[in-house]
Amino acid sequence: MSLDKLKQIITDVMKEVDVVIGYKQGFDPLHATPCFITKPEQVDQVIWNPLCVQNLASYLTSLKKKVGVIVKGCDSRTIVQFMQEGLIDRSKVVVIGIPCTGVVSVRKVLEKVKHEPIEEVKFSDDGMVIVKTPSGETKMALSEVAPDKCETCQYPTPVLYDHLAGEPITSTKDPQSVFKDIEEFDKKSLEEKKAYWEKEFDRCIRCYACRNACPMCVCQDSCIAESREPHWVSQKSNLTEKMMFHMIHALHLAGRCVECGECERACPMGIPVNKLKRKINSDMKVLFGYEPGVKPEDKPPMFTFSVEEKNIEEHKL
Amino acid sequence: MADTGFIPKEKWGAFIEGLAAKAQVWVPCLDGDVVIFKPYSKDQTLCFERPANSPPKGVIFPQSDTLFAFNFSKDPENPQKVMVELEEKLDFPKTIIFGSRPCDAKGFLIYDRPYMQTDTPDPYYKGRREQTAIVTMSCQSTYAGCFCTAVGGGPADKEGSDVLITELDNGYFIEAITDKGKEILQQAAAESGAGHEAEALKKQEAVRARVKDPFCANGKPEISKDLFESDEFWEEELSKCVSCGACTYLCPTCYCFNITDETTFEKGERIRSWDGCMYNHFTLEASGHNPRPTKFQRFKNRVGHKFLFYPEKYNGVIACCGCGRCIRFCPMSVDISEIVSKLQKQTGSASNGK
Numbered sequence: 314m315s316l317d318k319l320k321q322i323i324t325d326v327m328k329e330v331d332v333v334i335g336y337k338q339g340f341d342p343l344h345a346t347p348c349f350i351t352k353p354e355q356v357d358q359v360i361w362n363p364l365c366v367q368n369l370a371s372y373l374t375s376l377k378k379k380v381g382v383i384v385k386g387c388d389s390r391t392i393v394q395f396m397q398e399g400l401i402d403r404s405k406v407v408v409i410g411i412p413c414t415g416v417v418s419v420r421k422v423l424e425k426v427k428h429e430p431i432e433e434v435k436f437s438d439d440g441m442v443i444v445k446t447p448s449g450e451t452k453m454a455l456s457e458v459a460p461d462k463c464e465t466c467q468y469p470t471p472v473l474y475d476h477l478a479g480e481p482i483t484s485t486k487d488p489q490s491v492f493k494d495i496e497e498f499d500k501k502s503l504e505e506k507k508a509y510w511e512k513e514f515d516r517c518i519r520c521y522a523c524r525n526a527c528p529m530c531v532c533q534d535s536c537i538a539e540s541r542e543p544h545w546v547s548q549k550s551n552l553t554e555k556m557m558f559h560m561i562h563a564l565h566l567a568g569r570c571v572e573c574g575e576c577e578r579a580c581p582m583g584i585p586v587n588k589l590k591r592k593i594n595s596d597m598k599v600l601f602g603y604e605p606g607v608k609p610e611d612k613p614p615m616f617t618f619s620v621e622e623k624n625i626e627e628h629k630l
Numbered sequence: 631m632a633d634t635g636f637i638p639k640e641k642w643g644a645f646i647e648g649l650a651a652k653a654q655v656w657v658p659c660l661d662g663d664v665v666i667f668k669p670y671s672k673d674q675t676l677c678f679e680r681p682a683n684s685p686p687k688g689v690i691f692p693q694s695d696t697l698f699a700f701n702f703s704k705d706p707e708n709p710q711k712v713m714v715e716l717e718e719k720l721d722f723p724k725t726i727i728f729g730s731r732p733c734d735a736k737g738f739l740i741y742d743r744p745y746m747q748t749d750t751p752d753p754y755y756k757g758r759r760e761q762t763a764i765v766t767m768s769c770q771s772t773y774a775g776c777f778c779t780a781v782g783g784g785p786a787d788k789e790g791s792d793v794l795i796t797e798l799d800n801g802y803f804i805e806a807i808t809d810k811g812k813e814i815l816q817q818a819a820a821e822s823g824a825g826h827e828a829e830a831l832k833k834q835e836a837v838r839a840r841v842k843d844p845f846c847a848n849g850k851p852e853i854s855k856d857l858f859e860s861d862e863f864w865e866e867e868l869s870k871c872v873s874c875g876a877c878t879y880l881c882p883t884c885y886c887f888n889i890t891d892e893t894t895f896e897k898g899e900r901i902r903s904w905d906g907c908m909y910n911h912f913t914l915e916a917s918g919h920n921p922r923p924t925k926f927q928r929f930k931n932r933v934g935h936k937f938l939f940y941p942e943k944y945n946g947v948i949a950c951c952g953c954g955r956c957i958r959f960c961p962m963s964v965d966i967s968e969i970v971s972k973l974q975k976q977t978g979s980a981s982n983g984k
Binding site for chain 2: 332339340341343344345346347348349367371372420424427428429430431447512513516518519520521522524525526533534539541547548549550551575578579581582583
């Protein structure tokens with residue numbers, strides 16, 4: 314995909330919208346940051362590379378204006394899910410899709426370079442990331458430092474778009490292995506799983522970065538985590554309350570989570586929160602044959618009801 | 631007695647263990663790929679290579695702190711009469727924060743003004759603060775987003791610490807700064823620090839030169855009030871913010887709290903827990919009115935408190951220690967240093983490119 318082509322598309326789209334959301338270079342060479350383009354001279358700031366990790370579709374529900382938005386394959390599912398749930402007015406959104414060959418996990422890169430200050434980041438055509446720090450250059454394959462979601466990505470090309478910047482890419486990842494990690498994890502005993510989650514959630518500081526970065530967490534300011542009436546969760550900072558919050562977060566996303574991984578990426582304490590949501594998604598697939606955010610005409614299973622559910626034995630009287 | 635000492639690398643572990651025998655010692659520990667302060671124990675993997683993801687502020691200002699417990703009961707003779715018992719626990723053990731960074735230590739000085747240096751000091755904060763010694767490690771490197779020198783600090787700044795330790799090639803140079811620090815140095819049975827001072831200074835200076843100064847102000851950034859009051863400025867700079875509270879909870883100088891009664895049937899506790907101005911409910915009034923309904927107003931307050939209101943109240947002291955955590959861990963890479971530098975008087979334009 315050429316950056317010039319993307320900029321051309323943005324310039325064209327700007328004629329029909331109030332703002333285009335894209336990416337620009339962030340505070341250091343390893344970070345990109347969302348940019349809201351409202352003036353033609355801002356188009357030049359736009360970048361596109363594997364640092365463009367944020368799911369820009371997340372902003373759509375909070376914007377009242379007509380918006381152009383850049384989406385990767387995974388992010389595009391957010392828009393489809395919004396449509397299924399009636400959360401956006403599709404006529405007010407212009408989707409600029411980018412076929413994506415994978416992004417980086419900043420945490421994985423930092424781990425590789427031992428958390429040294431980053432001086433320069435380059436990407437080669439053969440899928441390598443070259444990171445320069447005071448102690449020299451480190452070369453790593455993009456696949457080594459990609460977030461887990463990229464390893465099993467089924468939708469490198471957006472599932473929905475109005476403009477596509479680049480040629481469509483077909484996934485080469487085995488669709489059967491999407492939930493392999495979850496199946497592996499499921500083999501652990503109940504005690505092992507409990508111990509695992511207790512250790513992970515103990516680090517939670519209840520900053521709600523996972524919630525606020527989640528495109529599907531639409532309650533936001535009315536979240537049960539902070540509400541006093543009803544008073545579901547106390548403000549105490551203990552494991553019980555932290556777990557309660559995360560369980561509710563996960564359950565509220567049953568059949569809704571598009572697996573963009575923003576919750577996990579946003580967590581400053583490195584808690585694998587997406588795993589819970591993926592577990593529920595894998596169950597949703599078995600029970601309802603449903604995958605969130607793929608077809609706009611689908612109805613999320615939790616939004617509907619059948620007396621006889623085909624795959625739920627307990628329903629049969 | 632000299633106020634400096636030297637501990638060879640092989641005696642480092644024993645030094646920390648010795649301190650842990652006499653006080654509760656909080657140390658930065660590796661947990662997965664995250665560094666957090668935890669009470670010292672032998673099975674923890676200590677990590678001094680980089681600053682902890684979250685500062686040690688919770689040691690003195692816990693995320694949730696029980697002020698007292700209460701228990702309602704009814705008089706069996708007169709069921710209409712409800713009695714309440716209160717139980718308060720003010721017990722603050724001797725504590726050492728070991729391995730904080732100069733920015734973390736400076737954070738507590740920001741807290742001291744509203745919590746201790748007033749006519750009505752906060753007993754919980756004061757109790758813990760007085761029992762706690764702060765042993766700081768000078769920074770050996772800069773870290774993504776950090777800018778301590780631009781807000782009056784430095785990678786080997788002593789302000790706020792009781793002891794400053796600088797890692798040398800074959801050991802650790804220890805400087806006792808306060809009386810509490812001298813006590814720790816004495817306990818350490820350290821070798822004489824003489825002869826190591828020059829190496830320590832050289833290391834400290836080398837890092838200092840690498841810290842970025844986003845304000846280029848040669849001192850403190852001075853904020854343009856006109857720009858600060860411009861809604862367009864905040865809307866342009868903050869559109870990408872998702873209004874989570876990671877920046878406030880990871881901030882060594884954010885000290886806002888909420889007080890709630892957490893009750894189960896007749897028993898409960900009144901707790902004080904961290905709160906943050908980035909949350910909608912922070913300013914939500916009982917009437918339902920919210921004077922800061924948008925993220926733009928909330929972030930404006932966050933910047934305002936640190937760079938305008940606090941300095942106005944406390945002799946020009948900026949309530950930001952430049953640790954860079956709010957930048958480093960922001961899911962959307964919102965950069966407070968970039969925003970403040972744009973707000974500076976000489977800039978004068980809300981949209982100067984990047």
